[in-house]
Amino acid sequence: MCTYQTFTSEIDGSAKGPDSSWFHASRATVYLDHPVHALAAHTLNIDIADPSRGPSARVALELTPASARELMATIGAALDAAPAELTA
Numbered sequence: 498m499c500t501y502q503t504f505t506s507e508i509d510g511s512a513k514g515p516d517s518s519w520f521h522a523s524r525a526t527v528y529l530d531h532p533v534h535a536l537a538a539h540t541l542n543i544d545i546a547d548p549s550r551g552p553s554a555r556v557a558l559e560l561t562p563a564s565a566r567e568l569m570a571t572i573g574a575a576l577d578a579a580p581a582e583l584t585a
Contacts, residue, residue: 499539503528512545512556520554521547532559541565 504527512522522545532540540559547554560568576584 499530500528508545512547514556515553520550522556523547523549529562533557535559535561537561 506525506527508522508525510522511519513519524546526544526546528542529539530542531538532542537559539562541562541564543558543560545556545558
């Protein structure tokens, strides 16, 4: 069953996309749904994009729920381990 719940966030960073070219990443879209490629029934899908550059300026992740939670914990650990002045 799909929830059709999609969450977006404005972000500021860079991503490496098709042809190994870098682009400005300005939006993250996150949803739980059937994957296109991953071998799982449902995945947490994360699209990092720059909508102003069209659909080719996009990087997609399909993570199992356990992998997504592990990634969240790892991101938190990396931020928490850094000096506060670097993460302000």
